[in-house]
Amino acid sequence: MIWIKDIVFSLCLINIIGSIIYLIWFIIRKFLYNKIAAKHIYHLLKVVIVGFFLATIVVLYSAEQGLFDNLNLIVTTSFWIRMVCLSAFAIWAAGMVLFGTVSLLCVRSIFHMTHSKLSAKVYEQELLHTICQNAHIKRKLSLYHSYSVFSPFVFGMFRPAVYLPDHEYTPEELELILTHEVNHMKQHDVFWKPFANLIRIGYWFNPAAWFIVRETGRWSEIGSDLACCEKVSSKDYFQMICAQIEKGTTSGWSPAATWSAGGQILFWRIKYIDRKQSQVPLRKSFVVLLYICFALCCLFTGYVTINILAKGYMELFYVTGGFESLGLMELSDRFKMEPNEEKYGMESELEEYVIEIDDSGSQIDYTIELNWVIDSGVCKETKEIYLLKGDTLDVQVSTPIGMFINIGIIHSNGKLCYVSGTETVFHEFKIRESGHYRIFVTNLNEVEVDIIMMYYRLQALESIQDNK
Numbered sequence: 156m157i158w159i160k161d162i163v164f165s166l167c168l169i170n171i172i173g174s175i176i177y178l179i180w181f182i183i184r185k186f187l188y189n190k191i192a193a194k195h196i197y198h199l200l201k202v203v204i205v206g207f208f209l210a211t212i213v214v215l216y217s218a219e220q221g222l223f224d225n226l227n228l229i230v231t232t233s234f235w236i237r238m239v240c241l242s243a244f245a246i247w248a249a250g251m252v253l254f255g256t257v258s259l260l261c262v263r264s265i266f267h268m269t270h271s272k273l274s275a276k277v278y279e280q281e282l283l284h285t286i287c288q289n290a291h292i293k294r295k296l297s298l299y300h301s302y303s304v305f306s307p308f309v310f311g312m313f314r315p316a317v318y319l320p321d322h323e324y325t326p327e328e329l330e331l332i333l334t335h336e337v338n339h340m341k342q343h344d345v346f347w348k349p350f351a352n353l354i355r356i357g358y359w360f361n362p363a364a365w366f367i368v369r370e371t372g373r374w375s376e377i378g379s380d381l382a383c384c385e386k387v388s389s390k391d392y393f394q395m396i397c398a399q400i401e402k403g404t405t406s407g408w409s410p411a412a413t414w415s416a417g418g419q420i421l422f423w424r425i426k427y428i429d430r431k432q433s434q435v436p437l438r439k440s441f442v443v444l445l446y447i448c449f450a451l452c453c454l455f456t457g458y459v460t461i462n463i464l465a466k467g468y469m470e471l472f473y474v475t476g477g478f479e480s481l482g483l484m485e486l487s488d489r490f491k492m493e494p495n496e497e498k499y500g501m502e503s504e505l506e507e508y509v510i511e512i513d514d515s516g517s518q519i520d521y522t523i524e525l526n527w528v529i530d531s532g533v534c535k536e537t538k539e540i541y542l543l544k545g546d547t548l549d550v551q552v553s554t555p556i557g558m559f560i561n562i563g564i565i566h567s568n569g570k571l572c573y574v575s576g577t578e579t580v581f582h583e584f585k586i587r588e589s590g591h592y593r594i595f596v597t598n599l600n601e602v603e604v605d606i607i608m609m610y611y612r613l614q615a616l617e618s619i620q621d622n623k
Contacts, residue, residue, distance in 0.1 A: 272299040508534035
């Protein structure tokens with residue numbers, strides 16, 4: 156259950172960070188919308204996409220390094236929490252598989268559309284090459300016609316190509332269409348659009364992920380519209396789009412938003428392009444300051460969100476069981492106990508617990524890390540390890556907030572030494588007698604406990620010399 160709870164917590168953390176970053180972008184977009192800064196709006200949207208992926212990488216890396224456990228971000232395990240985490244994980248996984256399958260089917264249909272292709276005419280390829288040179292695009296971009304293609308689009312992340320319906324085009328129409336598609340390459344849309352779609356697949360339950368995909372499509376098209384309107388008037392450009400629609404080039408499904416967009420979106424683009432005529436470009440100093448502020452806001456959002464969720468997890472601990480559910484002693488009494496005070500006894504004292512043995516972690520030449528789920532009233536032990544007199548065995552156990560445990564070692568002769576503690580317990584056990592030992596952890600709570608235990612042997616100087 157530890158990894159399921161880590162995934163559920165990671166999903167919450169990533170989506171909160173990503174949603175806040177998207178909200179900041181949305182506010183900036185509202186401010187810049189009337190300043191005709193489509194290029195900057197789209198660039199900042201790319202930062203939002205990167206923010207989602209960076210948050211994913213950072214959170215997953217932190218989970219791998221045990222950051223959540225060090226922050227005590229493990230909720231007390233109870234039946235209802237286990238059910239909620241398991242249900243949330245199952246629903247998320249099912250949705251991700253569903254939307255991932257749909258996306259793969261769409262990609263498959265595009266491959267099918269581009270399978271039966273014909274090479275473009277020589278003058279068309281020369282025109283495309285000229286447009287690529289003017290746009291400072293060094294990558295090779297191919298041009299094809301196809302009967303299966305219903306509208307022009309560019310496709311391919313590693314071998315990009317422009318695909319056109321098999322129709323006759325006037326030189327002016329062909330130049331505008333190719334300029335539009337080449338500008339998609341210049342904006343690296345063949346890279347950003349799939350990555351935005353990956354965000355929607357992974358975080359399909361988050362409305363922000365769907366908005367990111369929609370806004371990525373819209374502002375990428377605006378960027379290409381602006382590039383075309385530098386060559387002709389916006390009126391002539393959109394008349395050409397309408398003429399392509401009237402030709403029936405969108406009689407089927409198309410991956411291209413320009414030619415298959417609905418009337419409402421097309422009207423929004425026309426209205427936005429017309430607004431450009433009377434707008435003044437933004438100052439470079441303001442743009443630089445805007446980018447810096449946006450990046451700082453993204454970093455600050457991640458820091459604040461982690462700390463707020465840490466406090467939220469603590470509150471959830473109190474609400475879902477808290478110290479009242481422990482049932483052994485009052486919290487104040489527990490903190491009165493000296494956590495590293497060694498206690499001694501015999502193995503027979505553990506007979507009241509259910510004994511479980513973990514077969515892993517018998518080698519101690521390096522740090523061993525074990526993830527255990529220990530039921531109430533259970534004593535979990537490692538396999539026997541051989542220690543020499545004078546060695547030191549370092550043991551560290553991390554538990555959720557308020558969970559109380561005993562950790563110790565058992566000699567093969569039945570003698571045991573242990574310490575008591577809560578949350579993160581660290582102790583150095585001095586080996587006074589050579590022999591085989593077992594490390595044990597007892598759960599003294601009335602609920603199941605997830606723990607992470609690490610231990611390592613420090614050899615005594617005499618034993619090192621003997622080995623040499």
